[in-house]
Amino acid sequence: MGAKPFTIKIGKSTFGIKLPMVPTANLGLPSKVGRVAAGNKSKKHVVILNSHSLSDYQRCPKRYEFNNLIQIEPASRRNVFTIGAYWGKMLEIYYRAKSNKASTAVLGKLVHRMSKCAANNETFDDDQKKLLIAQDLLSTRIILYHKRYQSETQDVLGVEVGFSIILFEDAKHLFIYEGRPDRIIRMPDPFNPREKVICIIDDKTRGQDKDLIDFNNQINGYLVAANTNWFMYNYMGKQQDVKKAFDRQLVYRGNAELERWKERTIKWYRRLLNDRLNGEFLESMQCPGEYSACEFLSLCSSKDKIEYDAVMNSKFKKRDTERRSW
């Protein structure tokens, strides 16, 4: 089933994931580098990371190697939509339509169409009970979301905007950070409402807990890339109480904090490059072992090369898509 339910036609317009992404260069944001191919011919050492690969490395170098260099995943992993991915895709379609100036009537039709798609999507889970919960949650929440935010006049500058910025460059190194924020909007400056500021929006599904901000690569990296200080999480809660279903968390990061993130991150790039040149990515000394949520535990706990190879061949497969942001 995959992405098919999301190519939605209403009248002459097509709304769906097949629409092209807006290049950042068209938004009048600070200059960006073009996308650099992984096999760049430059004599420089090119390291390209995004928030996921950087966080992988910070958590455990070995995990970075499995996920991003060897590029494997559990053979049992099905190519299905999670609730979060499906919700993000629905909001992508919704805001693409909004930024294309779709009328309220067209938006209303669109959300009902998406609601129906979600109610019939069978890829969420094999477990019948969990499948019904996901279908019900997503099909009802998108209608409620529209009711709650339909009159909001956000100046949407871009939806799913891919960017690549140079974090550091000298004669021998080129460190690039990539990302793809869900949306970029222009909004009144909360400190001075007569001025406008750019804000990066990220859609999330979650319970009630707030995220930690200081070391969050996604937030800090997006803000450095877009040269702005404002970020917002747009939450959809999974709790039964629909009054608590939606919430927003506005985050301000000052220039000094962003500069500190950038300096630290460049150091992480250097460590990673060093590991790459040495061909050695160590296991984390803090690996929580059997309680780990890490899918590579069976590889790391193999007692010798024979067992490692057997586990690799029987439990893992090569990922068929590259893990890049755009």
Ligand code: SF4
């Ligand atoms: S199981 Fe532990 S050591 Fe192995 S990759 Fe995962 S976090 Fe790292």
